[in-house]
Amino acid sequence: MTGAVSLDRVMQGDCITVMKTMPAGSADFIMTDPPYLVHYRDRDGRTVKNDDNDAWIDPAFAQMHRVLKNNSFCVSFYAWNKADRFIEAWKKAGFQMAGHIVFTKKYSSSARFMRYEHEQAYLLVKGHPAAPLSPPPDVIPWSYTGNKLHPTQKPVGIFTPLLEAFTKPGDIVLDPFAGSGSTLVAARDMGRHFVGIELDEAHHRTASTRLASKFSQPGIAQSRFRQPIIVQPVTSKFHTPDTTVDVHDNMPFMAPAAQVLKRAATAVRPPRPY
Numbered sequence: 001m002t003g004a005v006s007l008d009r010v011m012q013g014d015c016i017t018v019m020k021t022m023p024a025g026s027a028d029f030i031m032t033d034p035p036y037l038v039h040y041r042d043r044d045g046r047t048v049k050n051d052d053n054d055a056w057i058d059p060a061f062a063q064m065h066r067v068l069k070n071n072s073f074c075v076s077f078y079a080w081n082k083a084d085r086f087i088e089a090w091k092k093a094g095f096q097m098a099g100h101i102v103f104t105k106k107y108s109s110s111a112r113f114m115r116y117e118h119e120q121a122y123l124l125v126k127g128h129p130a131a132p133l134s135p136p137p138d139v140i141p142w143s144y145t146g147n148k149l150h151p152t153q154k155p156v157g158i159f160t161p162l163l164e165a166f167t168k169p170g171d172i173v174l175d176p177f178a179g180s181g182s183t184l185v186a187a188r189d190m191g192r193h194f195v196g197i198e199l200d201e202a203h204h205r206t207a208s209t210r211l212a213s214k215f216s217q218p219g220i221a222q223s224r225f226r227q228p229i230i231v232q233p234v235t236s237k238f239h240t241p242d243t244t245v246d247v248h249d250n251m252p253f254m255a256p257a258a259q260v261l262k263r264a265a266t267a268v269r270p271p272r273p274y
Contacts, residue, residue: 007172010184010196010211012204015176016056018197019063027067027195028171029074031162031183033154034060036079046151049200054085061093064176071127073166075101077154080120090124099123103158105142118142119154136161149180149206159186167192181207 005026011018035051050056061076068074074095078086090097101121108115119142143155159182167173169191175183178196180203187194188211196211198204 005172005195007193007195008188008211010178010181010198010204010207012198012201014199015197016059016063019060019067019176022067022195024066025069026172027174028069028072029163029167029192030064030068030174030176031075031159031187032064032175032177033077033152033179033183034177036077036152037082037085038079040152042147042151044151048151057085057089058092060176061089061095064174065093065095065126067174068126071129072125073098073129074124074126075121075162075166076124077119077121086122090122095124095126097122098125099138101162102139103142104139105144107144132165134165136165149210150203153180154182156182156186156189159183160190163187163190163192178207179203181210185210 005022034057035048037051037054037057039047040051041047064074076086076090087097099122101123103119103121105117105119108117110116140158140161143157145153145155147153163173163186167187167190170193172193172195173183173187174195174197176197178184178198181196181198184194184196184207194211196207198207
């Protein structure tokens with residue numbers, strides 16, 4: 001049974017179950033970072049729920065395809081070494097692959113045969129959407145978060161060019177694997193409605209706290225229209241941090257005005273076009 005979508009909130013629960021209650025074609029855009037199926041454990045021992053199995057992947061993407069409006073876009077992160085399984089699920093659900101996005105880091109997340117210095121996502125389509133008036137780049141710089149709020153935390157700023165290209169103000173952005181809520185914060189601050197779903201109770205609380213904050217700077221970070229707000233980067237013996245850290249990637253109460261760096265009184269160059 002389906003009903004009206006509750007906008008601008010994060011729901012706690014299994015995304016498959018929750019999406020089954022949503023009407024078909026109720027989301028304008030989906031942007032999500034699902035478990036990578038790699039049994040991830042960070043240096044502090046934190047793990048990601050359902051990262052140890054793929055039982056969820058087919059039904060989850062089937063529901064995402066159902067609730068997404070026709071002729072619309074979905075951006076999904078994935079693990080490069082599990083690409084075949086993700087592509088199988090996307091195609092089975094009815095999605096077509098329309099683009100590939102690389103998020104470049106200035107540090108290595110890990111190293112073995114190679115230094116792993118990027119994340120990746122596919123642009124998926126349902127139906128035959130029109131191309132955006134100003135397509136985003138398929139290489140987007142990454143900002144260091146320190147993974148303070150989630151073991152695989154994504155920086156808010158990387159989502160800005162994607163939201164600018166594939167949505168408009170007032171659209172509904174869905175993230176069925178909301179984590180600490182980075183995608184939802186980006187959507188909120190750009191004037192989009194959002195619907196988040198998160199299975200883990202602790203991460204649900206984190207996302208809800210971030211979204212309840214009155215701290216808001218629309219269109220910051222990677223936006224082509226605004227300069228990012230920057231704070232002192234976090235240093236670590238494991239990482240060489242990027243020079244900019246979006247204040248949205250900290251808890252609201254961890255980003256006081258005193259931390260914001262003042263820019264030098266020099267001429268501001270116009271933003272470089274894509």
